[in-house]
Amino acid sequence: MMKMMMVLSQCPLFQDLDAAAIHEMLQQVSHQVASFQKDQLIAVEGDPCRHVSVLLSGQVAVQKVYGSGRAVTVATFSTGDIFGEVMVYADHPLPSTIMALTQVSLLQLPRESVLTLCQMSPAFLENFMRLLSNKVWLLNEKLKLLSYASIRQKITGTLLALYQQQQSTELALGISRQELADRLGIPRPSLSRELALMKADGLIDYRKQSVRLLAPESLEEIMLQ
Amino acid sequence: MMKMMMVLSQCPLFQDLDAAAIHEMLQQVSHQVASFQKDQLIAVEGDPCRHVSVLLSGQVAVQKVYGSGRAVTVATFSTGDIFGEVMVYADHPLPSTIMALTQVSLLQLPRESVLTLCQMSPAFLENFMRLLSNKVWLLNEKLKLLSYASIRQKITGTLLALYQQQQSTELALGISRQELADRLGIPRPSLSRELALMKADGLIDYRKQSVRLLAPESLEEIMLQ
DNA sequence: AGAAGTCGGTAACGTACGTTACCAAATAAC
DNA sequence: GTTATTTGGTAACGTACGTTACCGACTTCT
Numbered sequence: 001m002m003k004m005m006m007v008l009s010q011c012p013l014f015q016d017l018d019a020a021a022i023h024e025m026l027q028q029v030s031h032q033v034a035s036f037q038k039d040q041l042i043a044v045e046g047d048p049c050r051h052v053s054v055l056l057s058g059q060v061a062v063q064k065v066y067g068s069g070r071a072v073t074v075a076t077f078s079t080g081d082i083f084g085e086v087m088v089y090a091d092h093p094l095p096s097t098i099m100a101l102t103q104v105s106l107l108q109l110p111r112e113s114v115l116t117l118c119q120m121s122p123a124f125l126e127n128f129m130r131l132l133s134n135k136v137w138l139l140n141e142k143l144k145l146l147s148y149a150s151i152r153q154k155i156t157g158t159l160l161a162l163y164q165q166q167q168s169t170e171l172a173l174g175i176s177r178q179e180l181a182d183r184l185g186i187p188r189p190s191l192s193r194e195l196a197l198m199k200a201d202g203l204i205d206y207r208k209q210s211v212r213l214l215a216p217e218s219l220e221e222i223m224l225q
Numbered sequence: 226m227m228k229m230m231m232v233l234s235q236c237p238l239f240q241d242l243d244a245a246a247i248h249e250m251l252q253q254v255s256h257q258v259a260s261f262q263k264d265q266l267i268a269v270e271g272d273p274c275r276h277v278s279v280l281l282s283g284q285v286a287v288q289k290v291y292g293s294g295r296a297v298t299v300a301t302f303s304t305g306d307i308f309g310e311v312m313v314y315a316d317h318p319l320p321s322t323i324m325a326l327t328q329v330s331l332l333q334l335p336r337e338s339v340l341t342l343c344q345m346s347p348a349f350l351e352n353f354m355r356l357l358s359n360k361v362w363l364l365n366e367k368l369k370l371l372s373y374a375s376i377r378q379k380i381t382g383t384l385l386a387l388y389q390q391q392q393s394t395e396l397a398l399g400i401s402r403q404e405l406a407d408r409l410g411i412p413r414p415s416l417s418r419e420l421a422l423m424k425a426d427g428l429i430d431y432r433k434q435s436v437r438l439l440a441p442e443s444l445e446e447i448m449l450q
Numbered sequence: 451a452g453a454a455g456t457c458g459g460t461a462a463c464g465t466a467c468g469t470t471a472c473c474a475a476a477t478a479a480c
Numbered sequence: 481g482t483t484a485t486t487t488g489g490t491a492a493c494g495t496a497c498g499t500t501a502c503c504g505a506c507t508t509c510t
Contacts, residue, residue: 066445067388089351090358095365115351119344126314126340132357133315139364140320146371147410151497163292177458185372190497192459208458220291376467402488415467417489433488 004033004107007056011080012131016123025121029113036100043098049087051108055079058104063097076101085131088114145184149225151194154184156222159204159211169213176209229258229332232281236305237356241348250346254338261325268323274312276333280304283329288322301326310356313339370409374450376419379409381447384429384436394438401434 005019014022033056036042042060043049055077062075062083074096077083087094088111109117118125148154158180162171173180181188198204203219205212213219230244239247258281261267267285268274280302287300287308299321302308312319313336334342343350373379383405387396398405406413423429428444430437438444 066385066448068442068445070445070449072449086358086361088358089354090362091355092359092362115347115354118350119347122340122344125343125350129314129340129353129357130316132354132361133311133313134317135361136311136357136364137315137317139361139368143364143368143371146368160291176456187498188458189460189499193461193497196459217293220293220295223291224295224297401486403486412468413488414469414490418467418491421489 004056007080008054008107011054011082013052013054013082013085013127014124015127017121021121025117025124028120029116030110031113032108034106034108036104036106038100038102040100040104041097042100042104042106043084043094045095045097046093049084049090049094051110052082052084052088052114053109054107055081055083056105056107059101060104061099061101063099065097071097071099082131085128086135151184151186151190152198152222153225154186155191155194155198156219158184159213160216160219160223163213163216169216171211171213173209173211229281232305233279233332236279236307238277238279238307238310238352239349240352242346246346250342250349253345254341255335256338257333259331259333261329261331263325263327265325265329266322267325267329267331268309268319270320270322271318274309274315274319276335277307277309277313277339278334279332280306280308281330281332284326285329286324286326288324290322296322296324307356310353311360376409376411376415377423377447378450379411380416380419380423381444383409384438385441385444385448388438388441394441396436396438398434398436 005022008014008022009017009019017025036058042053045065057079059076059078060083061073062077063071063073065071083098114128118128145154145157148157159171162173163169166172175183177191178188181191184191195204195206199206203213203215205214230247233239233247234242234244242250261283267278270290282304284301284303285308286298287302288296288298290296308323339353343353370379370382373382384396387398388394391397400408402416403413406416409416420429420431424431428438428440430439
């Protein structure tokens, strides 16, 4: 029990609420702490999502299970993580299966309880909103990067974002080539090659972790193609 | 005024609420109906997002404005559409600029008013949640498609989804090649070519808008690579 | 100082895929 | 019927990019 409050007060759903407040709120709505054995199914693809879950202990995997029974892990969650918060209010069934990777303990808040909590506590409401909104934002960012047509566009897009942010043509990257390549979803040699080509084209210059924009106008042009 | 209630009762934020209820709810929270001239800025990139807006009439554009002043339209909204519902609770400034494309009339609900409305009306709360959740779901779907490595994976992914859905190896597509290609984000000839190759490889057979899966096992294999 | 590990640049090679173009089949229009 | 129009297949071509491999520059350890 003490353990549970520790986890909850750390998790974004209950931030800015103290243990006493959380305890009291929970007492007023139906909820359950459920345990699952290793390899036990927590929720199955295609089912409707019935509750928001907070992982109190253990690890779970989000899996795509194919007809043949083969399963591919799409994501994993561990203590303090929340799941189901999106699908519980979306008009769609679960797109994947949730399985316990270890012995697992979950706080399960039924769909209706979450609504009640939102009505009860402005702080909880705001936390939930922020959770969803930030998720949308993050997905949008990823999507933007993926939808650039070429590697040059990906690079240019991020350079121009930094340009706007740092208000200078002398940009500090602050990350290694490998990290940058990972963010853009491309292999490192491809990144290096394109940087070299852009340098040859007179668009940029660089050494180590700093990049100088030589022709911001032309860079913007690239984003339009 | 009558006009405004017409629009609101149609929009997903106020669905399942009748005009009288909406009217009463709005009277209890601060809100404003704002007008903008054609080409006037409604909100500027980098600013914090202060309200959720419902477009009562006219059209607005979401634009990315570059340093040189050149603007690229990312999306447009028209009567009945909602915007700002994500950024108003996300921990980030506006990623783009909003501009009036025509004479525009907006219902602007300040951040706090929306919270109050959620507390007041369970139906409104649920509508808002559904709005955000469905957006996350949609983005996830797009992201899934985009993140497949090859065209063959994109095709296979959607075929297997249909397989699971229709529970038969004889799939009805229900859309034209062009539409399918658009959804996958690839040119139509590329789709045709890959379908032909997959047929040659003995994976599928097809004619017109129906596809038969000849080797579901092998198709699953493709998704793992 | 030498060994070992990390980090970035570069080259060679093959291929998946975008692009363009043209053609056949099916459907709609007259 | 004969044209248009849409819809889908196919071929030829160039290239952007993934893959692999190797090498030099820098750090860190002993």
